[in-house]
Amino acid sequence: MARRIRLIEICHARSGDKGDASDISLFANDDAAWEIIRKHVTRERVAEYFKPVATGPVERWEVPNVQALKFLVHGALGGGAPRSLRSDNLGKTFAAALLRMEITVEE
Amino acid sequence: MRTVRIGAGQGFYGDSLLPVLDVARYGDVKYISFDTLAELTLAILEKGRRKDPTAGYTRDVVPMMRNLLPIAKEKGIRLITNAGGINPRGAARAVAEVARELGLSLKVACVTGDDIYDRLDELAAQGVTFADRETGQALGDIRDRVLFASVYLGAQVVADALATGADVVITGRTTDTAQFLGPLIHEFGWARDDWDRLAQGIVLGHLMECSGQVTGGNYQVGWEEIPDLHRIGFPIAEVSEDGNFVLTKAPGTGGRVDLKSVKEQFLYEIHDPTTYITPDVICDLTTTRLEQVGENRVRVSGTTGRPAPPTLKALLGYADGWMGEGYISFSWPNAYSKAKRAAEIIRKRLEMHGVQPEEIHEEYIGINSLWGALAPEPVDEDRVNEVRLRIAIRTRNKKDCEILAREFPPLLLSGPPTASAVAGTPQPRELMGLWSTLIPRELIEPYVQIQVEEV
Structure with missing residues (x-):
């Protein structure tokens, strides 16, 4: 059976900035979660999710030694911290935004 | 060991x-x-x-x-x-x-x-292009607006x-x-x-x-x-x-x-x-x-x-216009709707002043100021007890930013009801662009000095 879950149920995360890109790490809580996010949290899925706030592409890396995915969401910080008009000019809260993303998993 | x-x-x-x-x-x-x-x-x-x-x-x-x-x-x-x-x-x-x-x-x-701020022309003469590390774009007219340059x-x-x-x-x-x-x-x-x-x-x-x-x-x-x-x-x-x-x-x-x-x-x-x-x-x-x-x-x-x-990263900062901002809060009932109406008024006032910002950024603190368009809209506005509007603009001149800030306090008397906490007129802030580039180490490392002072 398929079930919708939020990533926060199986992951933790942290985000920061580099220039105009939001740099987000997503960590699986255990082996099962790692298999799920590897499969379901694709570059395309994350790009679609951040589309409303990002002007550029999304890059994705797998980091198996810490069971994590690394995303760079380009063009998400209003031009970069010192020229951004955003209150969260460093994208510190985008990790939480990713944790709120829903995926469909097989039971 | x-x-x-x-x-x-x-x-x-x-x-x-x-x-x-x-x-x-x-x-x-x-x-x-x-x-x-x-x-x-x-x-x-x-x-x-x-x-x-x-x-x-x-x-x-x-x-x-x-x-x-x-x-x-x-x-x-x-x-x-x-x-x-x-x-x-x-x-x-x-x-x-x-x-x-x-x-x-x-x-x-x-x-x-x-610090290579004073060496930029000398480095350029030695063939350093200062091309952007990611896009390859040339520094161009930004050169004249550089405020600091450090490797x-x-x-x-x-x-x-x-x-x-x-x-x-x-x-x-x-x-x-x-x-x-x-x-x-x-x-x-x-x-x-x-x-x-x-x-x-x-x-x-x-x-x-x-x-x-x-x-x-x-x-x-x-x-x-x-x-x-x-x-x-x-x-x-x-x-x-x-x-x-x-x-x-x-x-x-x-x-x-x-x-x-x-x-x-x-x-x-x-x-x-x-x-x-x-x-x-x-x-x-x-x-x-x-x-x-x-x-x-x-x-x-x-x-x-x-x-x-073989290269070192350098970061250049350059002047990139001004940011002006203003804040105002609204309470229940319909706090969010009132704040949105206030934003419309501010936008029209800017037009009346002939201010045309390069960018206008609207945020509702308590709703979406951190996530922007990723934040879910409130399902039931009745449960939102207060909302704080923040509008920020980017312009080429400081004056436009002052005009924006000055239009917030008048909303207390002439805008939607239950407005408060305008917090004066925030000062315009100078914005800076960052430019990241690569420079051959041999042009930098011979210039490193260590000075020791004994007290």
Whole structure:
């Protein structure tokens, strides 16, 4: 059976900035979660999710030694911290935004 | 095998000055390293230096040293900080002055050569194009608007400064990790091409450079259970000569060192994990092993490194217009709708004034000021008791920003009802663009100087 879950149920995360890109790490809580996010949290899925706030592409890396995915969401910080008009000019809260993303998993 | 203990002092300009005192008193460390410079920090320091030519370094280095130097002196702890910002000599003078006031004898080493603002034309004449590191775009007319230009120096200059016997090492734009790897190179005599040990030292620096972010601060899931954040212990590493280390914190302090806290910092802001580039070594973070080996103890080992790059990264900041902003709050009923109506009024007022901003940014604090368009809209407005509107604009001139700010207070009398807390008219803020580029090391490294002052 398929079930919708939020990533926060199986992951933790942290985000920061580099220039105009939001740099987000997503960590699986255990082996099962790692298999799920590897499969379901694709570059395309994350790009679609951040589309409303990002002007550029999304890059994705797998980091198996810490069971994590690394995303760079380009063009998400209003031009970069010192020229951004955003209150969260460093994208510190985008990790939480990713944790709120829903995926469909097989039971 | 020989080991050394090293502690972290501050993770940015403005970090608390209290935790470092616990590191010094109870951490049993030989070195305390500070990373005070984020990308944004140089922009802040440049604004300060324009108002006062003796500024340009992180000012909190003075109160910090006043509290820390007596303990450090007594315990023989050596301090390394990039508090110099864009004026390392100014910072070194200020620290020496503190030592004099306290009647302490002190040797302060100051590293310069990272600041290339006065060398831009000379470097261009030598063929440096300053092309953008990512897009390849030429610097062009931005050249005339450059406000600061600094190259990221690596750990070797820190090790060289420690070799002078200095108690305190002050640098300008060194990498976040240099202050941490430098003492290890100095202590263990690691060779310049001992890539794997250097890579371990970089991972150590990277884990420690953001202070409390590795010991339970900004702990994303499970934060409620982290004890005593008011007295968070900043990170301490016990490092072996072979480069492997255990990350921990001082006994009696709050916070927590566990796999989650360490992992979150491990990948923080590193981009491509297979290729973490520093002036000292290129690290492959997919090779690192993290293991919990005790309460508040995580062992870090196995990172592999590749030869250091032939270029150094430089960061240029340039003037890029002005930001103006205004704030106003509304209460129930229909707080969100009222705030949206107020935003419409402000936009129309800007048109009436003939102000045409390059960008208008609208945020509703309490609804979407942090996530923007990713934030879900409230399903039931009746449950939203208050909303604060913030509008920010980017313009080429300061006057337009003042016009925006002045249109907020009138809304108290002539806008939607239950408006309050306008908070005056915020001052326009100068915006800065950042330009990142690569420069051959041989054009920079011969210019590095270490000056030692004895008090």
